[in-house]
Amino acid sequence: MKAIRILNRNIRDSFKSVFRNFSLSLASISCITITLIVMAVATVLSFNVNNFTKIIEKNVTIVAFLDVDITKEEIDEVYDKIIALDNIEKENVEFIDKMDISKDMMESSEKFEGIMKDWTREDSPIQDTYQVKVTDINLIDKTADEIKQIEHVDIVKYGEGMVEQLVSVFDIIRKGTIIAVVALIIVTAFLIANTIKITIISRKKEIEIMRLVGASNINIKLPFIVEGLILGVIGSIIPIIMTIYGYTALYEHLDGKLFSEFIKLIVPTPFVYYVSLLLIGIGMIVGMFGSARAVKKYLKI
Amino acid sequence: MDLIRIMNVKKTYKTGITAIYDMNLSIERGEFVFIIGSTGCGKSTLIKMLYREEKPTSGKILVGGLDVAKIRNGKVYKIRRKIGVVFQDYQLLPNSTAYENVAFALEVLGLPKSEIHGKVMKVLDLVGLKNKAKQYPNHLSGGEQQRVAIARAIVNGPKILICDEPTGNLDPKTSMEIMEVLEAINKLGTTIIMVTHDIDIVKKMQKRTVLLDSGRIVKDFKAGEYKDESN
Numbered sequence: 001m002k003a004i005r006i007l008n009r010n011i012r013d014s015f016k017s018v019f020r021n022f023s024l025s026l027a028s029i030s031c032i033t034i035t036l037i038v039m040a041v042a043t044v045l046s047f048n049v050n051n052f053t054k055i056i057e058k059n060v061t062i063v064a065f066l067d068v069d070i071t072k073e074e075i076d077e078v079y080d081k082i083i084a085l086d087n088i089e090k091e092n093v094e095f096i097d098k099m100d101i102s103k104d105m106m107e108s109s110e111k112f113e114g115i116m117k118d119w120t121r122e123d124s125p126i127q128d129t130y131q132v133k134v135t136d137i138n139l140i141d142k143t144a145d146e147i148k149q150i151e152h153v154d155i156v157k158y159g160e161g162m163v164e165q166l167v168s169v170f171d172i173i174r175k176g177t178i179i180a181v182v183a184l185i186i187v188t189a190f191l192i193a194n195t196i197k198i199t200i201i202s203r204k205k206e207i208e209i210m211r212l213v214g215a216s217n218i219n220i221k222l223p224f225i226v227e228g229l230i231l232g233v234i235g236s237i238i239p240i241i242m243t244i245y246g247y248t249a250l251y252e253h254l255d256g257k258l259f260s261e262f263i264k265l266i267v268p269t270p271f272v273y274y275v276s277l278l279l280i281g282i283g284m285i286v287g288m289f290g291s292a293r294a295v296k297k298y299l300k301i
Numbered sequence: 302m303d304l305i306r307i308m309n310v311k312k313t314y315k316t317g318i319t320a321i322y323d324m325n326l327s328i329e330r331g332e333f334v335f336i337i338g339s340t341g342c343g344k345s346t347l348i349k350m351l352y353r354e355e356k357p358t359s360g361k362i363l364v365g366g367l368d369v370a371k372i373r374n375g376k377v378y379k380i381r382r383k384i385g386v387v388f389q390d391y392q393l394l395p396n397s398t399a400y401e402n403v404a405f406a407l408e409v410l411g412l413p414k415s416e417i418h419g420k421v422m423k424v425l426d427l428v429g430l431k432n433k434a435k436q437y438p439n440h441l442s443g444g445e446q447q448r449v450a451i452a453r454a455i456v457n458g459p460k461i462l463i464c465d466e467p468t469g470n471l472d473p474k475t476s477m478e479i480m481e482v483l484e485a486i487n488k489l490g491t492t493i494i495m496v497t498h499d500i501d502i503v504k505k506m507q508k509r510t511v512l513l514d515s516g517r518i519v520k521d522f523k524a525g526e527y528k529d530e531s532n
Binding site: 001002003005006009205206208209210211212213214215216217219 | 352374375377378379381382386392394405406408409410411412413453454457
């Protein structure tokens, strides 16, 4: 009961204080808001980039072209060797017969039909292929190399160059956003520390009297910590609204995909709510951390 | 046992100035003690050490059997709850009424509202301000403000009331009224230690009087013994 009464009083005081030093509170709130907006953009970007990478991983295929004169037994041998490799989705190794390929091609165009209709398995210049999917896209070049080393494998293709570039661009985006967010969080924490410092100075007399009449330290410190928390929560309102409505609108505007069918955006629900939770959490932590710093430095108790 | 016992206490500030030299002093429960002396003689340092605003450099200060110097910073509030303090400049919250100022001391301790009301009205009655409970400090006279400060200091029922020149800003007549309030509180059993410059008050009250000079106790007059020796 006693603790609840003290807590009640502290929370009331904290709200009063936020409005009493409103211009300063506003500066801190704006800073948190900006940080969290950048944070929201970074998070949305980072999660989507992750999603893209996953999609690419799912769709990028290594095509191994086998020797033209390969025999049935040798085809099975190659299969066993591919299966034995590390970075391979074992259930996704698909054999495509050259006769099926020429059949498909003949169906697609009469020209092909004219050329190919008399080809037999032996004299067809088309190669049998294995289509292989990898588990870790970062190692795709190594795996492709290993497949190439297998006997009776003629050529290996996987869209080399393009895939690596895409992956490395995604990586740079991710790292860049993390650095920006960390820097902004630090700046915000300092700004909040400063706001709380002014609050402490403006309430110096009250604090002195509190100490004099025997208020415990935690009782004196708590209102400031709560104040930081309130600043953090208020600062996260606009970023959360922007995330929920902004991302949903963007998703609908782009019809859920970026540039091509290939790169799909994350579906807004429940994604935006997770991001919102993250934003309010970070707002609260930064607010509390900033004020705890100021309390420690300027309260001297 | 003595309520307050100061043993071989020395206080040297970080600046190198020594305010108190090897002091020994005992104060019994229920006593009323004046501490007098010229400016800079160590009066303020002495009482600040009692409520643990300052720590002695060496020696022991026992308040109610507790060594004040040994209390950790985080636990200072425990001793503060046993000691009321009144200052020359009242130290009231300007935006709170007389009632709120007194109630503040109980609110921070987490007392329920119903209990706070009873206690606050009782002490405001004791200091003679029951009918001014709703006034703000700037609508009260100096003497009345000091009464509010006294009410706040004693509302928690402390064993000791420390007064640092409580009449310093008041005219002689008002000062005597404050002294009457303090005497009434003393009669209820609270030990009072009062630092003052006002020799007239000391002469009139005829309480135990400790005279300090340059950080040392020069003389310890028993109640009724003090005569003006300044001239």
